[in-house]
Amino acid sequence: MQNSNDIIFCKGGGCTAKLGPGVLAGVLAQLPRATDPRLLIGFDSSDDAAVYQLTDDLAIVTTLDFFPPMVDDPYLFGQIAAANALSDVYAMGGDVITALNIVCFPENWDMNILGQILLGGNEKVLESGGILAGGHSITDTDVKYGLSVTGTINPRRIFANNGCRAGDTLILTKPLGVGIVCTANRVGKASRDAMDQAVGSMTTLNKYASEIMRKFRVHACTDVTGFGFLGHLNEMLGHGFTAVIDTLEVPFIRESAKYANEFLLTAAAQRNRNHVEPFVEFQDVPFSMQEILYDAQTSGGLLISIDAADADAAFTEIEALGLPCGIVGTVVEKKDKKIIVR
């Protein structure tokens, strides 16, 4: 599908378009909060999705995500946006039941472009085992697409994003660097191979990693998206723990290091750096790897804090899913710095 010359489909989107974490926290803190004991997870813990208990063994997971295109192909954009939105349910350990389309689209554009976006999105909803049940569309100057997703979960088996314990092993299920690669692509500097790796990773559902993780003693899980690896790790650690990250084990798209050294960097990554840098100690870690760790991910992998005794068995299964992944570090008792990267 080719866009006509006056249409700029991709202006730099995905999770790089997210508001910065610092800005957001300030606004959310102003909101008055109602309480309900059945709201098991709300935005107090800046978690991936909300969980509301219905019965002793049933809760619903609700989440939504939408953003502007980060690739030029509308069909792939639809797939990526849907995989990203569905991921929040998987990060909690839930199963998808229904999804609703969220669409912003310029009314004077070719509607076949929108058709391709929705086709890609629907494909991922079907793959998730859920059903697309409707949606809402408005006219806008720029394209944005995503899903509102509802899932189910057993309230006793929720993977919060901040439950990690000292001694845990940290597993990351997808490669980092997709934000940098998409940014390089936008200025015509990404290789086809790097872009293929990024798209392959972004269109992969976290469903499969989530299903594996449920078989093991997982203490916390989140999906790595707009706040980057270090931003989401920072949230996962809460106030009680320190993580020691071994960059040699961190999976990333190899070319993203080269692009980082060419400064093909987003505003989102710099906002992430501003927010998290005070908590991070880099020990002889090169600039490119630092940028990869701050890079905003779209449809990124699951970051799992798992009982060390289960880590090898879980990792063997996750590795068999085929994406670059790694046992990236350990959780220890709190030290001066919350995150040590070496």
Place this chain on the structure above:
Amino acid sequence: MAEKLDCMGKVCPVPVVETRKILAGMPEGEVVEVSVDNDIAVQNLTKMAVQKHLAVSSVKLTDTHYVVSITSAGEKSADQSEEILPVQLIPGGGQSNEVVVLASDKMGEGDEKLGRTLMKGYIYALTELSLPPKTVLMYNNGAKLGIEGSDSLADLKLLESQGVEIMTCGTCLNFYGITEKLGVGSITNMYAISEKLSAATKVIKP
């Protein structure tokens, strides 16, 4: 005479990309003044300049207009390769940039017990050299040499007291679950190891 570049309304990384294009064709000492409309773009331009060791300053004119001034270093601005560390030549009798790599807790192939004995002897012998190496790097099974209970720990500590830099691979310590037992030197990673090896005048692997 400063060259002006208007990047108002342009989204990162475009200001950085356009600035680097101008710097690449600019004689050393000349300045490019880049106008951008947000503070994050200022930070990304500054980050690039600092990494490239270029003089940089910025002023905020209004809430939506900032000017970043970067001084070109001529050809070096365009050079995207990493900095080459200066090779330390052997000054008469001084310490050379020698790196000893201990990749195993055994020396040579053959009987394991013999291999361990030889390694212990080698490390001891290092402490007796009149000109000790600058650095000892330990990785894989070699990481086990510097931990508590190791026969070579005392010798390695002695080397350290002689000014030898002792570095152990953190990935290896972690893999073998012995990080907490490391008794000498510092924990390092592959970037530092590769840098040490590349900058070495001589690498010795017993």
